[in-house]
Amino acid sequence: MKREEIKVCILRVGGTNCDIETGRAFRDLGVRAKIIHFNRLLKERNLLDYDLLVFPGGFSYGDYVRAGAIWAKWFITKLGKDLKTFVEEEKPILGICNGFQVLVEAGLLPGFNGISNQPQAALATNFPPGYNCRWVYLKNENQRRCVFTRNIPKNSVLRIPVAHSEGRFLFPKEKEKDFLEQLIDNDQLVFRYCQKDGEYANGKYPENPNGSFYDIAGICNPTGTIFGLMPHPERAFYGWQL
Numbered sequence: 001m002k003r004e005e006i007k008v009c010i011l012r013v014g015g016t017n018c019d020i021e022t023g024r025a026f027r028d029l030g031v032r033a034k035i036i037h038f039n040r041l042l043k044e045r046n047l048l049d050y051d052l053l054v055f056p057g058g059f060s061y062g063d064y065v066r067a068g069a070i071w072a073k074w075f076i077t078k079l080g081k082d083l084k085t086f087v088e089e090e091k092p093i094l095g096i097c098n099g100f101q102v103l104v105e106a107g108l109l110p111g112f113n114g115i116s117n118q119p120q121a122a123l124a125t126n127f128p129p130g131y132n133c134r135w136v137y138l139k140n141e142n143q144r145r146c147v148f149t150r151n152i153p154k155n156s157v158l159r160i161p162v163a164h165s166e167g168r169f170l171f172p173k174e175k176e177k178d179f180l181e182q183l184i185d186n187d188q189l190v191f192r193y194c195q196k197d198g199e200y201a202n203g204k205y206p207e208n209p210n211g212s213f214y215d216i217a218g219i220c221n222p223t224g225t226i227f228g229l230m231p232h233p234e235r236a237f238y239g240w241q242l
Contacts, residue, residue, distance in 0.1 A: 001051070008033040009050040011041065013071055016058035018096065018234060025237040026054070038075070047082045052092045055099030057163070057232055067123060067166040068101030076106055084115060092147055093226045097164055100218070100228030109228050111221035112182055120179065123230070124168040127211030131165040136209055136231060138217050139194040145187035145224040157198045158191075159242055160231040167210040167230040169217075180214060191218035191229055 008026050012019040012035055019035045026033035031052075041047060061070040075083065086093070087108070095103040101123045103109045107116035126132055140156045142149055152158070171179040183189045192215040193201040193208040201207035201215045208215050210230070218229030236242055
C-alpha cells in the first residue's frame with residue numbers, strides 16, 4: 001500500500017484535546033488522516049474502512065471513574081465486534097496519553113492473550129501526585145516488534161514532553177514479576193523513562209515523572225500492532241520543537 005493510500009482514523013470525544021496536532025502530524029507524513037467524532041463512527045459503522053486507528057490525548061469524558069475508563073467501556077460495548085476484527089486483521093492502533101489509558105482499560109494492552117475482558121494493568125495517579133507537564137527522556141527498549149517504532153534504533157534516547165496526572169504504569173502486585181517477564185520476553189516493552197545520558201530513571205523524579213513501575217513509558221501488544229505511551233510525540237513532531 002502506498003503511503004498516500006493509508007487511511008487513518010483519529011477519534012475524538014468530549015474531553016479530547018490533542019486530536020488536531022495528532023492529525024497534523026499524520027498528514028505531514030503523507031497519509032490520509034481524518035479526525036472523526038466517536039458518535040459519527042457509531043452512526044456510520046465504518047471502522048473497518050480505516051487502516052490505522054488513533055486514540056489521542058486529553059481527558060475523555062472528564063476522566064470520571066478512572067482516566068480512559070468510560071470511553072473504553074463505551075467503545076467495547078458499541079463497537080466491540082468491529083474492534084476485535086480490526087485487531088485480528090493486525091491493523092495498527094495507537095494510543096497517546098489518555099489514548100494509552102483507553103487501550104489499557106479496554107483490555108487491548110498489554111494484551112498478553114489477545115483482548116482481555118478485564119484490565120491487566122493500570123495507569124494510576126502520579127507519584128508524587130499532581131499534574132506533570134515537562135520534557136522527559138525516553139530510551140527505546142524495543143527490538144523492532146512495535147510497528148510504530150521499528151525504525152528507531154534500540155537504546156536510542158528521545159526527548160518528548162509529558163502532560164498528565166494519571167500516568168503511573170502499574171501491574172497487580174501479585175502478577176508484577178510474571179507480567180514484567182512476559183513484557184520483556186515478548187519484546188513488548190517499548191519506552192522507559194531515563195536520564196539524558198540514557199541511564200534509567202530508576203523511579204526517581206523528575207526523570208520518571210509519575211512513579212511508573214520499571215520506568216515504563218510505553219508498551220505494545222505481542223504482535224506489535226497496538227502501541228500506547230504516556231508522552232506526547234505529536235507535541236514534538238518537528239525538529240524546531242525540540
